[in-house]
Amino acid sequence: xISLRRSKxxxxxxxxxxxxxxxxxxxxxEIVAAYPITPQTxxxxxxxxxxxxxxxxxxxxxxxxxxxxMAACIGAAAAGARPFTATSSQGLLYMYEMIWxxxxxxxxxxxxxxxxxxxxPWSIWSDHADILSIRDSGWIIIFSESAQExxxxxxxxxxxxxxxxxxxxxxxxxxxxxSSHTAEPVSLPEQELVDSFLPxxxxxxxxxxxxxxxxxxxxxxxxxxxEFRFLINEGLERARKVIREVGKEYGKLTGREYGLIEEYKxxxxxxxxxxxxxxxxxxxxxxDILRKEGYHAGLVKLRCLRPFPREALLNALREARAVGxxxxxxxxxxxxxxxxxxxxxxxxxxxxxxxxxxxxxxLGGREIGVNDFINIFKSLFKKMERGSGFEVVWYGxxx
Amino acid sequence: MxxxxxxxxxxxxxxxxxxxxxxxxxxxxxxLRYLLxxxxxxxxxxxxxxxxxxxxxxxxxSSLRVPVLNIAFAAAASTAAGxxxxxxxxxxxxxxxxxxxxxxxxxxxxxQALSGAAERNSDILYVCYDNEAYMxxxxxxxxxxxxxxxxxxxPKGKVEEKKNLPMIVAEHKVPYVATASVGYPIDLILKxxxxxxxxxxxxxxxxxxxxxxxRFPANKTVEVAKLAVKTGIWVLxxxxxxxxxxxxxxxxxIDPSKRxxxxxxxxxxxxxxxxxxxDISRIQERVNTMWDELMRLVKxx
Ligand SMILES: Cc1ncc(C[n+]2csc(CCOP(=O)(O)OP(=O)(O)O)c2C)c(N)n1
Ligand SMILES: [Mg+2]
Numbered sequence: 001x002i003s004l005r006r007s008k009x010x011x012x013x014x015x016x017x018x019x020x021x022x023x024x025x026x027x028x029x030e031i032v033a034a035y036p037i038t039p040q041t042x043x044x045x046x047x048x049x050x051x052x053x054x055x056x057x058x059x060x061x062x063x064x065x066x067x068x069x070m071a072a073c074i075g076a077a078a079a080g081a082r083p084f085t086a087t088s089s090q091g092l093l094y095m096y097e098m099i100w101x102x103x104x105x106x107x108x109x110x111x112x113x114x115x116x117x118x119x120x121p122w123s124i125w126s127d128h129a130d131i132l133s134i135r136d137s138g139w140i141i142i143f144s145e146s147a148q149e150x151x152x153x154x155x156x157x158x159x160x161x162x163x164x165x166x167x168x169x170x171x172x173x174x175x176x177x178x179s180s181h182t183a184e185p186v187s188l189p190e191q192e193l194v195d196s197f198l199p200x201x202x203x204x205x206x207x208x209x210x211x212x213x214x215x216x217x218x219x220x221x222x223x224x225x226x227e228f229r230f231l232i233n234e235g236l237e238r239a240r241k242v243i244r245e246v247g248k249e250y251g252k253l254t255g256r257e258y259g260l261i262e263e264y265k266x267x268x269x270x271x272x273x274x275x276x277x278x279x280x281x282x283x284x285x286x287x288d289i290l291r292k293e294g295y296h297a298g299l300v301k302l303r304c305l306r307p308f309p310r311e312a313l314l315n316a317l318r319e320a321r322a323v324g325x326x327x328x329x330x331x332x333x334x335x336x337x338x339x340x341x342x343x344x345x346x347x348x349x350x351x352x353x354x355x356x357x358x359x360x361x362x363l364g365g366r367e368i369g370v371n372d373f374i375n376i377f378k379s380l381f382k383k384m385e386r387g388s389g390f391e392v393v394w395y396g397x398x399x
Numbered sequence: 400m401x402x403x404x405x406x407x408x409x410x411x412x413x414x415x416x417x418x419x420x421x422x423x424x425x426x427x428x429x430x431l432r433y434l435l436x437x438x439x440x441x442x443x444x445x446x447x448x449x450x451x452x453x454x455x456x457x458x459x460x461s462s463l464r465v466p467v468l469n470i471a472f473a474a475a476a477s478t479a480a481g482x483x484x485x486x487x488x489x490x491x492x493x494x495x496x497x498x499x500x501x502x503x504x505x506x507x508x509x510x511q512a513l514s515g516a517a518e519r520n521s522d523i524l525y526v527c528y529d530n531e532a533y534m535x536x537x538x539x540x541x542x543x544x545x546x547x548x549x550x551x552x553x554p555k556g557k558v559e560e561k562k563n564l565p566m567i568v569a570e571h572k573v574p575y576v577a578t579a580s581v582g583y584p585i586d587l588i589l590k591x592x593x594x595x596x597x598x599x600x601x602x603x604x605x606x607x608x609x610x611x612x613x614r615f616p617a618n619k620t621v622e623v624a625k626l627a628v629k630t631g632i633w634v635l636x637x638x639x640x641x642x643x644x645x646x647x648x649x650x651x652x653i654d655p656s657k658r659x660x661x662x663x664x665x666x667x668x669x670x671x672x673x674x675x676x677x678d679i680s681r682i683q684e685r686v687n688t689m690w691d692e693l694m695r696l697v698k699x700x
Pocket of ligand 2: 501502503528529530531532533534
């Protein structure tokens with residue numbers, strides 16, 4: 001293996017969308033099938049450039065819809081190739097039937113999701129309702145804060161998806177505009193390095209093959225169907241370990257290690273904010289400012305949404321007196337999607353002396369910044385005196 | 400073609416196994432059997448939701464001796480395109496990727512994906528077996544159900560015309576489009592063999608009379624299929640690189656006096672039993688007009 005020291009690192013200024021395209025290129029994807037939607041378009045445009053410029057040996061299938069994009073990836077993966085697609089919002093909903101098909105068929109597909117609000121009314125801005133709509137399907141869901149993470153996550157996603165113990169599709173998310181269209185410096189690992197980390201896909205024994213004909217997805221009676229669903233979950237449960245191992249190995253090669261969550265100053269924190277994506281950077285700044293004022297504040301950034309990082313979250317949060325979950329998503333009639341999951345994780349693990357507050361914020365790209373997070377932290381330092389309980393707050397609603 | 404010629408054309412090898420769960424007299428199983436014989440086993444089949452989802456057999460069995468990918472109702476053409484491109488990337492040559500879809504999966508919910516794959520000239524063979532309704536879900540009308548036919552969603556008979564799908568596909572300027580019938584297996588086999596010589600999008604529209612859905616006895620599938628051609632209601636033709644040609648029996652039916660009256664076909668089927676004399680003349684007139692148009696195509700080519 002090539003070590004970090006010996007390998008040269010190239011730095012480029014890239015948006016998350018371009019970083020995704022570079023990630024797919026470095027992963028040597030073989031089939032790209034995608035349909036344009038704002039704010040995903042540059043991912044596919046860049047890949048088209050790579051392919052037509054013969055920098056990437058792959059075939060682009062210019063499908064007529066997202067349903068067909070995922071269908072083509074399913075066909076390609078079933079035939080043993082390494083496919084890539086990317087979409088957003090309406091496009092993800094349009095391919096929803098095939099999303100479940102991909103997971104049910106246990107196909108190692110990787111998809112970029114530039115998270116965007118769902119209409120009506122039309123909105124092209126950041127929101128996590130789209131990516132969270134696939135959380136029960138069997139897809140692994142990984143979220144990125146920066147362009148660097150997008151690139152790194154896409155490369156790692158193939159290792160995870162194609163792992164024999166996993167064999168499930170992976171969605172890699174990043175925020176509309178704040179990430180998708182904002183350029184940041186990105187370290188590009190050398191192709192040779194990525195090749196050593198991610199060898200070509202070794203087709204599984206059940207790849208479509210005329211010499212060994214088998215039938216995929218036949219009608220399955222009630223006495224067998226449940227086992228198929230159970231096995232998908234088993235794959236996801238095993239993925240937790242695989243994601244960590246892959247993240248460690250990637251760290252050894254590049255100096256950038258990844259886990260299921262990222263903890264920032266949580267050790268002695270009384271109040272912890274949990275968030276994901278581009279909001280995490282501002283929360284870090286808020287933590288630093290508050291720490292100077294003497295507040296014991298901390299941040300948990302979720303990298304992996306599925307499989308749910310149960311133990312990692314519990315370890316990070318169990319000593320906190322208040323946990324606030326700031327998310328751009330909501331389950332109508334219930335509460336913040338991630339907040340309800342974290343709240344029940346804490347309660348089912350016997351952690352009762354903690355206040356959890358679900359902050360619904362930033363929907364449809366509503367601005368939320370360092371000062372907002374300072375406000376949220378400060379109100380949590382008051383709420384923590386209650387000792388226990390769960391509450392939903394729509395942050396910054398206009399009166 | 401004499402008996403010897405026929406035997407030379409049809410391989411003895413069976414790729415659709417006996418004991419599969421198709422209904423008695425099922426035209427899809429006839430068509431599949433001929434199709435796979437013509438392909439000689441060098442094929443990957445993509446099957447969207449349809450009666451064939453049942454015919455392939457329940458897990459863990461398969462009634463087909465070729466690899467099968469079952470897929471969602473609307474997704475057949477794009478899935479097949481994905482397989483076809485993957486095989487090319489992997490350097491696997493000489494394997495035909497074939498969609499086998501019903502009329503609903505082709506002309507209705509799957510039309511967008513079909514049109515996309517045809518326009519991109521994806522290297523696949525798409526076969527639509529047209530039993531003129533959604534049979535798997537219990538005989539509901541499709542856009543390929545003909546005028547006047549009873550279905551469970553057109554209890555008084557369908558008031559709209561049948562969509563002319565093979566011609567719509569031909570307008571995508573793909574290298575090969577043909578119609579066929581389960582009543583004319585040699586014609587079908589020859590067309591499959593011709594189709595797979597082309598790289599790009601090939602389309603075969605296979606007329607498939609369904610005893611259960613059309614309300615005729617299970618031993619009359621071939622008879623009904625032949626009558627559709629003999630009356631001129633169903634026409635056997637091919638369009639090779641844009642060149643139109645009538646084939647098999649249809650090539651001798653340009654003279655209207657050679658065609659049987661449509662009623663001979665209609666009266667065998669319970670789905671048409673409510674038709675009035677007026678309806679029947681209307682159908683006859685439509686057939687006559689269609690043949691006038693076909694004559695024009697024959698002359699042009
Ligand atoms: C998205 C979706 N909608 C509806 C169905 C239900 N469905 C399954 S098969 C079928 C009809 C198939 O008709 P056709 O394509 O003509 O094939 P046939 O059953 O006649 O062989 C329908 C409506 C489905 N499986 N998926
Ligand atoms: Mg049908």
